[in-house]
Amino acid sequence: MDTSTSRLDEIAGLMERQGLSRVRIEEGEAAIELERGPKPGAFPPQAQGAAMPPAPLPAPCPPSPAPAPVPAEAEPLTDAEGKPLDMSKVVLVEAPMVGVYYAAPSPGADPFVHVGSKVRKGDTLCVIEAMKLMNEVTAEADGEIVDICVADGDLVEYGCCLMKLY
Numbered sequence: 001m002d003t004s005t006s007r008l009d010e011i012a013g014l015m016e017r018q019g020l021s022r023v024r025i026e027e028g029e030a031a032i033e034l035e036r037g038p039k040p041g042a043f044p045p046q047a048q049g050a051a052m053p054p055a056p057l058p059a060p061c062p063p064s065p066a067p068a069p070v071p072a073e074a075e076p077l078t079d080a081e082g083k084p085l086d087m088s089k090v091v092l093v094e095a096p097m098v099g100v101y102y103a104a105p106s107p108g109a110d111p112f113v114h115v116g117s118k119v120r121k122g123d124t125l126c127v128i129e130a131m132k133l134m135n136e137v138t139a140e141a142d143g144e145i146v147d148i149c150v151a152d153g154d155l156v157e158y159g160c161c162l163m164k165l166y
Contacts, residue, residue, distance in 0.1 A: 008034070091141055091165040095156040099130035103152040111152075117145045119165065126162060141165060 011034055015023055024033040095101070103111035103126055112124050119125065119139045127134045147164040150156055 008032075012036070089166060090146065091143065092161050093125060093137065093139070093163045093165055095128060095158055095160040095162055096137065097128060097130050097135065098157050099128040099135070099155070101150050101152065101154050101156045101162060102127045102129060102134075103148070113145050113148075113163070115145055115148060119143060119145065128156065137162065139165060 011023060011025065011032075014020070015034065015036060022033070022035045024031065103113075105112070105127065112126055113119060120142050121139055123139045124136045125139055125145075126137050128137060129135070143165040145163055146166045149161045149163055156162065
């Protein structure tokens with residue numbers, strides 16, 4: 001076996017035992033620098049025993065536009081029968097995954113739904129593109145779309161409110 005190979009093995013073993021990720025050795029005019037990455041599934045050596053910083057999160061959902069101030073003389077919102085809306089009955093349609101929200105099946109096509117659309121349980125409301133796959137988001141109940149909280153092409157995170165169904 002070559003002596004330079006055995007010297008490299010010796011240095012690599014030292015790095016492993018000491019938890020070093022990088023070492024530079026200079027002997028006269030010659031210099032050698034070794035660097036190793038973490039083992040798959042392991043923390044980097046410099047982070048062992050230290051708290052790891054949290055993984056970056058996707059951008060938060062865009063905030064819903066602030067509701068317009070309601071004048072004192074304004075009538076409460078009513079349903080088709082003229083009864084005031086019971087906001088406790090609003091169903092939030094949430095993003096089932098992280099991805100890009102699309103309101104229509106293809107660019108230039110009509111959106112699946114708009115504010116005022118009547119939907120039935122199982123109807124497609126939108127699609128979310130995740131990892132080049134288009135995932136349909138369907139209505140979990142019958143009702144009417146009363147608010148769409150994101151814009152076409154927005155990046156959404158898991159649990160983000162996409163729209164409200166009454």
